[in-house]
Every structure is written in structure tokens, then in C-alpha cells.
Amino acid sequence: RPRVFSGIQPTADSFHLGNYLGAVRHWVALQESHDAFYCVVDLHAITAGHDPKVLHQRSRVAAAQLLAVGLDPERCTLFVQSQVPEHAQLAWVLGCITGFGEASRMTQFKDKSQKQGNERASVGLFTYPILQAADILLYQANAVPVGEDQRQHLELSRDLAQRFNSLFGRTFTVPAPHIVKATAKITDLQDPTAKMSKSSSSPGGIVDLLEDPARSAKKIRSAVTDTGREIVFDEATKPGISNLLTIFSALSGRGIDDLVAAYDGKGYGDLKKDLAEVVREFVSPIQQRTRSYLDDPAQLDKLLAAGAEKARAVAAPTLRTAYERVGFFPPV
Ligand code: ATP
Ligand code: MG
Numbered sequence: 001r002p003r004v005f006s007g008i009q010p011t012a013d014s015f016h017l018g019n020y021l022g023a024v025r026h027w028v029a030l031q032e033s034h035d036a037f038y039c040v041v042d043l044h045a046i047t048a049g050h051d052p053k054v055l056h057q058r059s060r061v062a063a064a065q066l067l068a069v070g071l072d073p074e075r076c077t078l079f080v081q082s083q084v085p086e087h088a089q090l091a092w093v094l095g096c097i098t099g100f101g102e103a104s105r106m107t108q109f110k111d112k113s114q115k116q117g118n119e120r121a122s123v124g125l126f127t128y129p130i131l132q133a134a135d136i137l138l139y140q141a142n143a144v145p146v147g148e149d150q151r152q153h154l155e156l157s158r159d160l161a162q163r164f165n166s167l168f169g170r171t172f173t174v175p176a177p178h179i180v181k182a183t184a185k186i187t188d189l190q191d192p193t194a195k196m197s198k199s200s201s202s203p204g205g206i207v208d209l210l211e212d213p214a215r216s217a218k219k220i221r222s223a224v225t226d227t228g229r230e231i232v233f234d235e236a237t238k239p240g241i242s243n244l245l246t247i248f249s250a251l252s253g254r255g256i257d258d259l260v261a262a263y264d265g266k267g268y269g270d271l272k273k274d275l276a277e278v279v280r281e282f283v284s285p286i287q288q289r290t291r292s293y294l295d296d297p298a299q300l301d302k303l304l305a306a307g308a309e310k311a312r313a314v315a316a317p318t319l320r321t322a323y324e325r326v327g328f329f330p331p332v
Helices: 017-030 052-068 086-095 100-104 107-116 123-137 148-168 213-221 239-252 256-262 268-294 297-326
Strands: 003-008 035-040 076-080 143-145 176-178
Touching: 003 017, 003 123, 017 035, 017 143, 017 239, 035 052, 035 297, 052 076, 052 268, 052 297, 076 297, 086 123, 086 148, 086 297, 100 123, 100 148, 107 123, 107 148, 123 148, 143 148, 148 176, 148 297, 213 268, 239 256, 239 268, 268 297
Parallel strands: 003 035, 003 143, 035 076, 143 176
Antiparallel strands: none
16 A cells, blocks of 8 residues: 655644645545554644643644544554654754755745744754654655645655665655645635635634534634635635635535536525534534543543554654765664
8 A cells, every 4th residue: 555644733722724725634635545654743843832741732633633534543543743752863963964155045934934933943844844844754744735825835845755765775765746726725714815824814714623613604604705706716815715616616516517506596695694504514523522522531642652652663663764864874
């Protein structure tokens, strides 16, 4: 079976619809056909400052949500990054074959560091894509299911795999992005040209999986829509309504054309009201299942520790090979 790897940051109290539709939904599907490794990337979550207690709890909530949306520990390997030290170890090696200029071109770093103020942005935020490459390459992943915003980082992972292989001998599988176009960029409800984002969207711009559906309904009602009154799908001229149609279609399984036909002659208000209901029906059972996983944190931690053990069984031999190839001594 081909391998997939992907990760998600525990940087908020909940995942949002962009995370789910752009990435996690595909994780669930791919566990049926692939040898799948999915990771709560807590090392990545300390790049912009954090509170230790909050981080720890968010990592648990992240894992519980992933289980609640359908990841099955019998079908995939689900773990927390900090329990597999090989990630940080390989990142050092990869950092030493990454050009400073090359890393400086990462647009996500430019955006995020600008928001934090360049003086305050951490070196960890800068080297984040290198750690991400290590995450992926350790598992020899063939494919990486992510949203569109990760395309450039994936390109770096591919370059680093190829570079390492040509410098030191064939060691890593070169991973391909798995980006499903229709939902690869869910946009901010308040700014339909920007992506919905845990760290940079305003609360009104995000629909969280774990928030009260009444709150989501209010946000959807206040979502920025476009001039004109017609419900048509056109991302260039009607990004707001197109985003709502994309979410509606993905959650309900109805085609965009079908929706456009169904709302012919109706207004934005009708679409928003019905979408809020679709969201409520979607998140309610997820919230319930998330709560029940969180009711037994000891069991959840046990499950994650078992996942980390399975992950290490793959990661450790890869790291050992990489260490040998670069001339290091093997771990004792
Ligand atoms: P942050 O703003 O802190 O970077 P995030 O919302 O981007 O948070 P991540 O944990 O960085 O969340 O990303 C997890 C996955 O969700 C990645 O595969 C990413 O590409 C995907 N993703 C994030 N936002 C969106 C979005 N708006 N549309 C589609 N996919 C998304
Ligand atoms: Mg992100």
C-alpha cells in the first residue's frame, strides 16, 4: 500500500471547516486505501508563542476531533509529534542542506512573521517548513493530503528529498502533494479572498467544528457576500457566495450545479439559512463524539502512545539510515 502522511497544528481550541474540508476529510478517506500516518504537530505549534497547559490540552482536543471525524486507529497511525523525537533529529540534518535564501522565500513565513513583527518572529517559525519536510520524509510518504496553502512547503519537501538523495545516496521517497482542488482553499467568511485560518482569521471569519452551531449560524448569516443578488458560482467575481456554495456542496454531497439550480430565484439569505442548518447537522455528532473521547483522557493518551510507538517503528529506521549516510554514529 502506498503511504500518506499529514499533520495538523494544535494551535486553537477547535479545527475549522477549512481544516476539515481542505485536509482532514481526505485523511479519513485515504486511510482505506493507504498506509496512513497522521500527526498532531505540537512542535510546530510552539513557533509563535504558547502556554504549556493550553498546548497540552489542545493537542488532546485535536486528537479527539480527529477520531470524532472518522480517523480509526485500527486503520491509520495517529500520534503526537513530540512523542517521536526523530522528527526534530531529522529536521537538523535537513536544515543543513537548506539554503538560507531558499527558506527565506517561503510566503507563509513572510506573512506570519510580518504579522508578528519581524523582530519578534522566532527562528522556529522560519525553519518550520524544514521540520515539516522531516515529518513527511521520515515516513517515506508517497502523498501528502493538504490544503492549497501548503503547496510551497510541499515543494520544499520534495526538493530536500531529492537533494539529500543526490548528495548522500537514495534515502527518501519524494512525496507528491495530494490537493483536492474543489475544497483546497476555504476562505474567510469576512474576507473571501483570504484563506480561513486558525491564526489570522477574525472570529467572525471562521466556522469552528466545536463551536455552538447557533454561533456558526450567526457568522454564516453575517458572511460577506458579493454585489448582485444572483446565486452563481464564480470565484473571481463572486468569491463570497462561491465559498458558501463550496462549503454547502462539500458538507451535503450535493453538486454545485444542483445547488445553483435549487436556489435559482432565491436570495443570499435563503442559502445562508440552509447552509447554517447543514453545518449544524454536520458538527453536532462530531461535537458529541469529541466530548466522549475527552471524557476519558487516560484512554486517549494510551491510544496516542500506541500510535507513537507504531510511528517510531517506521521513523527510527529512516533516521538511522539518514544518520549513516551523512557520516554520523548510529544511536546506541
Ligand atoms: P494556522 O493559521 O495557524 O497556520 P491553519 O488554519 O492553517 O492554522 P494548520 O494546522 O496549519 O491550520 O493546517 C492543517 C491543514 O489544514 C493543512 O493541510 C492546511 O493546508 C489545511 N488548511 C488550513 N486552512 C485551510 C483552508 N482555509 N482551506 C483548505 N485547507 C486548509
Ligand atoms: Mg497553516
